[in-house]
Amino acid sequence: MVLTDRYWEMAVLGNNKQCPKPIALARSWYQRRSEAEPLLTHEDDRKIQDYLYQVWRNEAEEAHLALLCLRCWVSHQIVGACTQLAEQFGQNYGFTVNDLCGLVLDDDGRPTLIYEPLSMKILKTYDPQQSALSTWANRITKSHPEINKFCLEHGLYRISDWALLNDTQPSGLGNILPMLSQAELDRTIDLLTSYHRVYRRDRMIQRQQNKKRASRCQEPTPAQLTEMMPDMAPEVVLSQLSDLARQLRAHRIAVRRGMPFTSPLDDIVENQQYTHHVEDDSYEQDDFIQRYRSLFLACLDEAIESVAQSYVNAYQKRKPPQGSLFLSALRLFHCEGLSMKAIAKQLGLSSQVQVSRLLQLKRFRAEVCAYWFNQLKEEVKTEALQFIDPERLSAITEQLEEILAEETEAVMAEAAAEAQSSKKQQTKSTFARRLCRVISNLGIPPKVPKK
Amino acid sequence: MTASLIDMGGSDSFSPLPQNTVELLDSQIDWAVQTVQIDTELGHEQPWQTFLQAMAIAGFKQWLEEGAVAPPSTYPSIEQWSMPPGINFQVKDYQLCIVPMNGMSTEMVEVWVETSPSTATEPSSEKRISEEQATNENALAHFYILVDVQEEVNQVCIVGALARAQLLQKLGSQAIFSTSSLQIPISYFDVMPEQLLLYLSCLAPAPLTQTSAPTSPIEPVKAVTNGLIKTGYWLKNQMDEISEQLSWALLPPMSSAMRPVKDGVENVLEVLARQGVQLPLQAKGAGGPISMGTHTFLVYVWVWSVETEAVPEWVLFFLLGPRVGESLPAGLQLQISDDSTVLTEGAIKQSLPEAYLYAQVQGELQEAFSVCITLPDGSTMTLPTFTFESGDNAVE
Numbered sequence: 001m002v003l004t005d006r007y008w009e010m011a012v013l014g015n016n017k018q019c020p021k022p023i024a025l026a027r028s029w030y031q032r033r034s035e036a037e038p039l040l041t042h043e044d045d046r047k048i049q050d051y052l053y054q055v056w057r058n059e060a061e062e063a064h065l066a067l068l069c070l071r072c073w074v075s076h077q078i079v080g081a082c083t084q085l086a087e088q089f090g091q092n093y094g095f096t097v098n099d100l101c102g103l104v105l106d107d108d109g110r111p112t113l114i115y116e117p118l119s120m121k122i123l124k125t126y127d128p129q130q131s132a133l134s135t136w137a138n139r140i141t142k143s144h145p146e147i148n149k150f151c152l153e154h155g156l157y158r159i160s161d162w163a164l165l166n167d168t169q170p171s172g173l174g175n176i177l178p179m180l181s182q183a184e185l186d187r188t189i190d191l192l193t194s195y196h197r198v199y200r201r202d203r204m205i206q207r208q209q210n211k212k213r214a215s216r217c218q219e220p221t222p223a224q225l226t227e228m229m230p231d232m233a234p235e236v237v238l239s240q241l242s243d244l245a246r247q248l249r250a251h252r253i254a255v256r257r258g259m260p261f262t263s264p265l266d267d268i269v270e271n272q273q274y275t276h277h278v279e280d281d282s283y284e285q286d287d288f289i290q291r292y293r294s295l296f297l298a299c300l301d302e303a304i305e306s307v308a309q310s311y312v313n314a315y316q317k318r319k320p321p322q323g324s325l326f327l328s329a330l331r332l333f334h335c336e337g338l339s340m341k342a343i344a345k346q347l348g349l350s351s352q353v354q355v356s357r358l359l360q361l362k363r364f365r366a367e368v369c370a371y372w373f374n375q376l377k378e379e380v381k382t383e384a385l386q387f388i389d390p391e392r393l394s395a396i397t398e399q400l401e402e403i404l405a406e407e408t409e410a411v412m413a414e415a416a417a418e419a420q421s422s423k424k425q426q427t428k429s430t431f432a433r434r435l436c437r438v439i440s441n442l443g444i445p446p447k448v449p450k451k
Numbered sequence: 452m453t454a455s456l457i458d459m460g461g462s463d464s465f466s467p468l469p470q471n472t473v474e475l476l477d478s479q480i481d482w483a484v485q486t487v488q489i490d491t492e493l494g495h496e497q498p499w500q501t502f503l504q505a506m507a508i509a510g511f512k513q514w515l516e517e518g519a520v521a522p523p524s525t526y527p528s529i530e531q532w533s534m535p536p537g538i539n540f541q542v543k544d545y546q547l548c549i550v551p552m553n554g555m556s557t558e559m560v561e562v563w564v565e566t567s568p569s570t571a572t573e574p575s576s577e578k579r580i581s582e583e584q585a586t587n588e589n590a591l592a593h594f595y596i597l598v599d600v601q602e603e604v605n606q607v608c609i610v611g612a613l614a615r616a617q618l619l620q621k622l623g624s625q626a627i628f629s630t631s632s633l634q635i636p637i638s639y640f641d642v643m644p645e646q647l648l649l650y651l652s653c654l655a656p657a658p659l660t661q662t663s664a665p666t667s668p669i670e671p672v673k674a675v676t677n678g679l680i681k682t683g684y685w686l687k688n689q690m691d692e693i694s695e696q697l698s699w700a701l702l703p704p705m706s707s708a709m710r711p712v713k714d715g716v717e718n719v720l721e722v723l724a725r726q727g728v729q730l731p732l733q734a735k736g737a738g739g740p741i742s743m744g745t746h747t748f749l750v751y752v753w754v755w756s757v758e759t760e761a762v763p764e765w766v767l768f769f770l771l772g773p774r775v776g777e778s779l780p781a782g783l784q785l786q787i788s789d790d791s792t793v794l795t796e797g798a799i800k801q802s803l804p805e806a807y808l809y810a811q812v813q814g815e816l817q818e819a820f821s822v823c824i825t826l827p828d829g830s831t832m833t834l835p836t837f838t839f840e841s842g843d844n845a846v847e
Contacts, residue, residue: 085465142464151465152604158465163603200499207484217603249464310519366645367519370652393654
């Protein structure tokens with residue numbers, strides 16, 4: 001039993017969210033038709049769609065009604081694709097299924113169309129020989145330019161088919177598509193090489209004419225397709241290229257999976273990482289660190305203050321200026337101990353990913369360490385630090401990081417901290433404590449400062 | 452019931468933009484576009500590669516400058532690039548090689564390991580190469596930096612870095628003969644961008660000496676097929692004359708404990724171990740590249756002595772492997788013979804990165820073995836004969 005009401009209820013936008021809208025015309029036709037055709041009530045979706053598709057394509061009189069039913073069904077698939085994206089990314093990247101639906105759910109169920117909604121685009125380009133309608137609808141929805149633009153603004157990138165093809169070396173195809181016979185592989189290499197010759201050239205020309213930004217890669221024009229493969233019909237070339245892109249995409253997803261640098265969320269933290277103890281009793285501190293520990297701590301304030309001020313200055317130069325936004329985020333995170341999610345809410349940012357991008361925790365700390373280290377090198381004036389190898393630097397900076405993460409100082413200075421603040425005592429790392437101490441010294445530069 | 456109505460496939464084709472992604476400024480894109488124009492005027496014919504390279508360089512510079520402590524950096528103009536590029540970026544005294552990885556459709560990237568002056572000079576170019584530039588071209592990169600270029604959206608992502616010393620260590624003996632570019636796995640680039648920033652900000656580069664990196668390009672190895680390889684020398688940690696002529700090198704001693712950083716030899720040993728082949732700790736080896744036709748293979752040879760029923764004998768273990776990122780071709784054959792008969796032979800059935808061709812023979816101390824390699828096209832090469840001689844204890 002299938003949910004046949006999906007063939008006469010359309011998912012539409014109402015009050016900025018998607019809701020089902022019964023389409024009376026579709027319903028009466030579907031019910032009338034199912035009396036003569038039991039398949040419409042008992043069989044599976046695929047068969048119903050095949051049937052409706054045939055009616056739409058072949059029966060002149062009732063074609064528009066079968067199409068209306070298909071449009072209803074496709075509208076739910078569009079919502080389904082948006083739901084998937086929102087479930088996977090929405091929370092971290094700050095959007096909801098309705099934000100996405102608002103971009104693509106543009107069919108209102110009128111039998112006569114005055115513009116082409118996405119559902120229509122999906123159905124017009126659908127080839128029952130090639131895939132299931134559900135798969136096709138999902139694919140077209142996710143490659144919709146508005147969805148892609150919106151997602152990119154929120155920190156999610158989906159490479160277009162055309163950029164993906166641009167981005168693949170013909171010589172690598174053998175590895176990517178090992179199931180091809182030699183003759184098939186040769187043909188595919190030929191196709192991709194021809195694509196590169198024409199598409200890359202035109203894209204460079206476009207860049208040279210605009211002198212800068214290029215827009216997202218668009219589907220090749222019929223003229224481009226003909227130039228690529230003069231002996232083939234343009235639509236055949238297009239479909240072969242699309243098919244190749246689909247396979248490349250699947251391969252790329254498989255390759256990317258498990259690559260360390262594709263997990264960008266490691267910087268989104270619940271604001272506890274600065275109070276954890278490094279569980280380490282196995283290796284000794286670098287003797288340099290031991291000797292100069294007190295000096296390290298003395299130099300720390302200057303390092304933090306200087307790096308933080310540079311960040312504020314750099315953010316202030318952006319358009320629009322973000323100096324005070326950064327400063328607020330820094331304070332809320334390190335001094336108030338708020339989570340990134342809470343900071344996003346308080347500062348009016350759409351997602352915790354935006355907060356993570358703003359704070360750049362890892363880089364910020366690396367730069368504090370770098371500044372700190374260089375400052376010490378000056379202070380100590382010892383040969384010891386002038387010629388050290390990368391391994392030793394790593395060891396030293398790791399230990400600097402440990403000092404930053406320590407809580408011991410917090411314990412020693414507990415009395416002072418309590419006197420300062422009536423709030424419940426939070427355990428804070430050295431880094432956070434020092435930062436909070438200097439943060440009031442930081443200022444927003446009035447004008448763009450010259451470096 | 453409802454789930455069956457929704458296609459669940461493929462929403463993960465959206466991928467989060469990693470940290471350390473920068474969107475190029477208009478001025479940087481302008482520079483990259485102009486670079487392509489100049490490059491085209493210079494007669495180069497790979498504008499797309501040049502463009503990606505330029506975007507990668509511009510993006511790296513922008514990324515450096517976004518921080519608080521941007522170390523001073525420069526990059527050469529296009530006229531000073533060599534294709535493929537050796538050094539294309541400088542931060543203080545660090546020479547860097549920015550390697551664009553357009554997308555991640557393959558697991559390998561090409562790096563320029565050695566720069567040889569002859570390939571860097573375009574004969575057609577009328578530009579005189581200044582002394583400084585010539586020095587640059589002979590210079591080596593301290594770090595290779597992998598940059599993912601998302602051309603379509605004008606963004607680049609700094610993925611990771613690889614120090615030259617680590618690269619050489621990972622390549623093992625293969626580095627000795629690499630006169631040009633090499634395909635290496637992108638997993639080699641395991642220095643995180645923040646860590647790189649620390650190195651660049653805080654350290655002076657260690658001089659790249661001959662010992663850490665052979666700067667002079669090695670001539671393609673001449674086919675040495677005559678003479679005797681006296682493997683007994685290897686047991687005394689010495690090279691024999693013919694092995695030296697072959698440009699081979701002694702392999703590191705066997706060690707029961709694997710080091711955390713594996714070089715080429717250890718990878719080979721690990722693969723062998725997985726296949727149940729364990730060489731004895733006292734085995735000593737030498738090896739290096741050999742070229743046959745358009746192919747270059749890596750040879751690893753180990754020898755050790757054994758006693759069989761109180762008779763001292765020696766064992767020769769011979770292994771042919773591919774260069775990093777390559778595979779041995781299907782149909783490649785190996786044969787080991789004594790002076791009259793073929794003792795063992797084998798062939799590569801399927802071309803796979805970890806498919807090696809190896810064989811082991813054993814004989815009395817004065818016995819000699821010859822190794823013959825046959826390419827899939829039928830051409831053959833016989834290496835100089837292997838003996839267990841060590842010079843000082845001539846076998847009766």
